[in-house]
Amino acid sequence: LISIMAADKVKEIKGAKNGGKRTIPAEKAGRFYPAEDVPQPKVSRKSPKVAAARKTITPGTVLILLAGRFRGKRVVFLKQLDSGLLLVTGPYKVNGVPLRRVNQAYVIATSTKLDISNVKVDAKFNDAYFSKSVKADKKEFLEGEQAKKAALPETKVADQKAIDKDIIAAAAKDPMFTAYLKAPFGLSKGQFPHAMKF
């Protein structure tokens, strides 16, 4: 493949009998050629689509997280982000789960729904809000310093409190709901998830 981007260099060569100019290709030809033609893989015409949230997952649904740091926790679903991940919150005060993205494949959707129609989930909570800063981590590692955990920025703490305020208020309407969100989920003897109704 000849690169269209880089231009071939033209070098001036000293000496009368050396041809004067020489073109240096931008990309050198390889030293090795295969003995026979290598079959080229076909170009895929498929493009992955973002998975739609299951019908049982609607804003306000209580989800049970099955994997990750917060496995077993019952959290409140807020909205689905553009990447397909679900935005959930504990609320933080109740069970320690912050505003977080979660994959719906690792989640059980219960039939319990909280009425959060009056809760406005700001548009600023998108995938970019949750993306990690890669460069800062790499630098620290190379310098060999103790990886100090940077304190959560004040804005994130404020965001968490703002979202959770209305959700906790809505949960307080039912006396056992907050306790329900607080309690972790677990299977006991004789309980089989495929035979249980959630």
Added chain:
Amino acid sequence: GTPQKWWDPIAFDSINLAHQVQTSFFSDLAMVQGSFKRQVEVGRVVLLNDSQKLAVIVDIVDHKRALVEGPTTGVARQAIAYQNLILTNLVVKGLPRNAGQATLKKFLEKSNVLSAWEKSAWAQKLQQRQIRAGLTDFDRFKLNKLKNQRRFIVGSTIAQAKKQAA
């Protein structure tokens, strides 16, 4: 009378025969076949295994099948193998053999078997099983919490009573 020793073949026959001769002379209803209290007969209320619905035996097809129908319980008139049903202790008395749906309905209402069924422990157990299977995650949580509260109250009052007695 004296309880029949169904396990003792010698004793059983003589007692049973004597008892049968005695009772059949006086009873006007169907013969009791020894220790078999529930008989396959016209009018017998049965519970279908798969659908867990009640039906009434309307006619007997052969040694393996009966014709059943449950107009008020949603069981279509059909021949069904005894293997797929279980006899209850309820009978719709006086039901004529091979009665039609309307007649069956009339007899059902008159006999009140369905309300008697609902009151029975068997029916209530089935109902309880259904409820438990349909509990949601939140329901199970609430149930557990309430059970714990009850256990605590009972336990603490017992402990109190023990303390006072001692």
